[in-house]
Amino acid sequence: xxxxxxxxxxxxxxxxxxxxxxxxxxxxxxxxxxxxxxxxxxxxxxxxxxxxxxxxxxxxxxxxxxxxxxxxxxxxxxxxxxxxxxxxxxxxxxxxxxxxxxxxxxxxxxxxxxxxxxxxxxxxxxxxxxxxxxxxxxxxxxxxxxxxxxxxxxxxxxxxxxxxxxxxxxxxxxxxxxxxxxxxxxxxxxxxxxxxxxxxxxxxxxxxxxxxxxxxxxxxxxxxxxxxxxxxxxxxxxxxxxxxxxxxxxxxxxxxxxxxxxxxxxxxxxxxxxxxxxxxxxxxxxxxxxxxxxxxxxxxxxxxxxxxxxxxxxxxxxxxxxxxxxxx
Numbered sequence: 001x002x003x004x005x006x007x008x009x010x011x012x013x014x015x016x017x018x019x020x021x022x023x024x025x026x027x028x029x030x031x032x033x034x035x036x037x038x039x040x041x042x043x044x045x046x047x048x049x050x051x052x053x054x055x056x057x058x059x060x061x062x063x064x065x066x067x068x069x070x071x072x073x074x075x076x077x078x079x080x081x082x083x084x085x086x087x088x089x090x091x092x093x094x095x096x097x098x099x100x101x102x103x104x105x106x107x108x109x110x111x112x113x114x115x116x117x118x119x120x121x122x123x124x125x126x127x128x129x130x131x132x133x134x135x136x137x138x139x140x141x142x143x144x145x146x147x148x149x150x151x152x153x154x155x156x157x158x159x160x161x162x163x164x165x166x167x168x169x170x171x172x173x174x175x176x177x178x179x180x181x182x183x184x185x186x187x188x189x190x191x192x193x194x195x196x197x198x199x200x201x202x203x204x205x206x207x208x209x210x211x212x213x214x215x216x217x218x219x220x221x222x223x224x225x226x227x228x229x230x231x232x233x234x235x236x237x238x239x240x241x242x243x244x245x246x247x248x249x250x251x252x253x254x255x256x257x258x259x260x261x262x263x264x265x266x267x268x269x270x271x272x273x274x275x276x277x278x279x280x281x282x283x284x285x286x287x288x289x290x291x292x293x294x295x296x297x298x299x300x301x302x303x304x305x306x307x308x309x310x311x312x313x314x315x316x317x318x319x320x321x322x323x324x325x326x327x328x
Contacts, residue, residue, distance in 0.1 A: 006038050007048060007216045014051060014215035016199045018182055032181070039216075040179050049217040050176025050312060053202075056159030057135050059210050060170065061315020062109040065130040065259065066116055067098040068123070075099065078123050083309040087115050091309040094230065094302040098128060098265070101230075101302075105313040128262040134241065136256040137248035138212055159209045162316065169201060171317025173211070219310065225274040227281045227303065231288075232267035234298040240269050246292035247271050252284035267300065278303065 006024070015023035021039070025032040042048035070078045075093065082102050083091050091102040106112045116127050162170045168191055177183045188195040205211040235243050240258050247269070248256040255272035271288060275281040281303075289295050 004042075004047070006035065007042055007218050010051075011215045011218065012213050016184075016203050016214075018184060018195055018199075020177075020183065021181060036179060036181065042216075043179065046219055049219050049310075051179070051216055052176040052312065053173040053205070053211040053214040054138065054217070055162075055170070055173075055313075055315070056138065056209050056212050057132060058158040058161060059315075060162045060167065061105060061107050061313075062112045063103060063105045063132065063313065063315070064109075064112045064116065065132070066102050066104060066119075067128040067130065067262070067265070068100045068125050069098050070100045070123075070125060072099075074123075078125065079306075079308040081122055082119060085115050085119065087111070087314065088309060089311045089313050091307075092228075092304045093306040093308070094304050096300065096302045099305075102309075103313075105315050107315060126263075128265055130259045130262050130265070133258040133260055133268075134244070136244040136258070137253060138255060138257070159212075162205075162210060166201060167316045169198065170315075173202070173214070174312050174314055174316055176217075176312070217312065225276055227275045227278045229273050229275075229278075229281045229285065229304070230302045231271045231273065231285050232300050232302070233269040233271075233294050234266045235269045235294070237268070243292045243294055244269050247288055247294070250284070250288040250291050252280075253288055266298065269294075 006028070009028075010024060014020060017023045019032075021036045022032040024030075025035045028035065039048065039051070043050070068078070079091060079093065079100060082088055082100065085104070087104050087106045088102050089105055091100070093099055094101050104112045104115045106115065116129065120127050169187065172187050172190070178186050180186065182195075184195045184198050188198045191198065202211070202214060206214060233243070244256055244258055247253060252273055252275070253271050254274050255270070257270055258268055259270060261268050271285070273281045273284045273288075275284065282301075285301060289299070
């Protein structure tokens with residue numbers, strides 16, 4: 001079992017035990033120091049973003065998908081301004097007239113809007129705001145052995161809000177688990193509580209849907225998933241939930257959600273597919289269109305060209321500081 005196998009297996013159900021790397025060692029038949037070293041190496045080489053959690057919509061904070069039509073000659077400069085905003089966690093060039101797509105996360109909607117307005121002022125460009133209406137499928141990890149990610153899943157439900165008293169722990173979950181033998185002990189010490197309380201809260205969040213998963217958050221591009229496409233569909237409002245729920249069940253669809261339509265942007269249903277090559281992505285999208293009854297609705301497929309920034313979201317504390325990357 002190499003480092004990639006460890007990442008693949010522990011994207012879900014990462015051990016909620018005082019010595020999680022020892023538990024993984026016992027499950028895999030490898031020495032605990034070797035397991036810990038493999039995770040540290042994956043973090044160093046960029047394959048692992050962090051060991052942490054993905055919070056469900058409703059758990060707290062606010063987020064917004066934003067698109068801009070940037071003149072090609074200005075794209076690098078504008079992308080740099082966007083990436084410099086600490087509350088921007090994803091920033092991509094995509095194949096469309098609306099060619100710069102980024103996500104802003106913050107503690108509340110006012111803070112998100114302040115970032116977007118500041119970027120409009122700095123660039124002189126209009127931002128198309130595309131708020132989330134309903135998630136059908138959110139991040140549940142990748143099958144790193146396949147050409148596309150991941151398998152079908154159960155329907156999504158809105159997450160309970162994180163209580164104010166637990167927001168410091170939520171901020172730590174966003175930042176990532178320390179890669180030491182007893183990482184939860186460090187969190188407990190920082191929070192002024194017992195490790196058992198930390199573990200109990202995390203376990204409860206997984207049960208009630210506050211956390212969609214807790215485990216290895218991988219960087220898909222570094223692990224070979226270089227073909228990233230966002231398919232968008234213009235679905236009649238009365239049908240979009242039915243179509244979206246069906247789309248979320250198609251193996252290979254990574255994300256599926258409904259968003260409000262934007263100025264000059266008629267699309268309201270989104271499906272993300274991450275694959276190792278475009279052929280594999282197109283195959284998933286064609287299968288998904290048939291399965292969800294989307295063959296005859298207007299659609300567009302926007303492949304990513306460059307990744308300017310990819311970090312963890314920050315809704316509960318200080319922005320997650322992680323180096324930006326640019327890839328074709």
